[in-house]
Amino acid sequence: MKKIIRILTGRQCGATLDLSPGRVKIGRDIEADIQLLDWQGDSLIIECYEDGRVTLELADEARARRFPEVLGDWVPVRRYDTVLCVGPADLTWPCDADLLDRLHSASAIAATKRQRNGAWHGRQLALKVGTAVCAVLVSAGIVVATINTQHSDAAIVRHPAPQARLADVRAVLDRLGQRDLVVSQRDGRVVVSGMLATPRDALAARTALAALQGTPVDSRFAVADAIADDLSAAAGDPSVQVRYVGRGEFSVTGHVPEPARIKTRLSDAATDYGDGMVTLQFHLSRQEVARDVASVIDTRDLRYVQLPDGTKEFTTVQPRSEGE
Incomplete structure (x- = not known):
């Protein structure tokens, strides 16, 4: 299965590269096969195998792990400040916002597991200490009539009100x-939706929201830069420019031969992002296309024009009146 790699954040956000069987170096230096100008760390080696497996490891063999990390399809990974993702080349990919949301969700689940493991070890320690104290009290002939619940109350995680x-x-x-x-708020969880201008804004928002204690947040926002690039590609005309102006609105400008065709094509593409998610403002002007005429024959009453594709057009010349 043919694979591709996609850059989800940074200055080269949205860039893709076909992966053939072999090793590819990614980094900032000029010797890298994939050179990212904003790459912040050591160079990495991405290796693609004949069976479709893709692995990731440090380019420095002395520091590389014994077993490289295997990259799953559409499972984004963060290396330094850059998020990468690999997947099949012949299948439709999720949008960048969904892929970044998967990365955020995976980080949140891992953090939750670490918190639960810490709480479990804490309960085990409290149980051992409590058992030892009870043994000492019983051996001394002391009867405990009341239980102080002050410490147990302090261990309870109290979620803030909605x-x-x-x-x-x-x-x-x-x-x-x-x-x-x-x-x-939906089903007891806080949901953040809407649109952010750049991948950097999205990363900053997800990081800040993940830091909130006791407040699980579902981040369901899209990145305007990625949408603008997708819409520009969907237009199929290099003179069309799509720019984000805020509040989910995009300005579409250009001097094109068929403005109506561009409007229809981009309006259809905008529906892929959900109802009301993307609003388009069209500012298109019509460009008159000059026809290239191969030959012209002009007789007294008949004009004959042949176009480069062989099409022939005949027009009759109206006779002049005697008074002209």
Whole structure:
């Protein structure tokens, strides 16, 4: 199965490369097969095998792990400040926002497991200490009539009230200057939806929201830069420019031969992002296309024009009146 790699964040966000069987070096230096100007760390080696497996490891063999990391299809991985993803070349990929959301969800699950493991070890330690204390008290002939629950109460994780959680999330987004996002509550969870201008904004928002204690947040926002690039490609005309203007609205400008065709094509493409997610403002002007004429024959009453494709057009010349 043929694979491709896609860059999800950074200055080369949206760039893709076909992976043939062999080794590819990714990094900042000029010797890298995939050179990323904003790459922040050591160079990596991506190796693609005949059976479709793709692995990732450090280019420095002295520091590389014994067993390289296997990259799953559509499972994004973060290396330094760059997020990469590999997947089949012949299948439709999820959008970049969904892939980044998978990365955020995986990080949140891992953090939750670490918290649970820490709480479990804490309970085991408390049980051992409590058992030892009870043994000492019983051997001394002391009867415990009451149980102090002060410490057990302190161990209980208290989630903030729903309105307090919403306020905390809104405060985080306000500090980031992201006022176009919508904060709501569904099934006991806080949901943040809407659109962010750049992948850097999306990464900053996800990082800040993940840091909120006791407030699970579903991040369901899209990245405007990626959508603008997709819409520009869908237009099929290099003179068409798509620019994000805010609040889910994109401005489409250009001087094109068929504005109606561009409008229809981009309006259909915008529906792929969900109802009301993308609003398009068209500012297109018509470009008159000059026809290339191969030959012209002009007689007294008949004009004959032949186009380069062999098409012939005949027009009759109206006779002049005697007064002209």
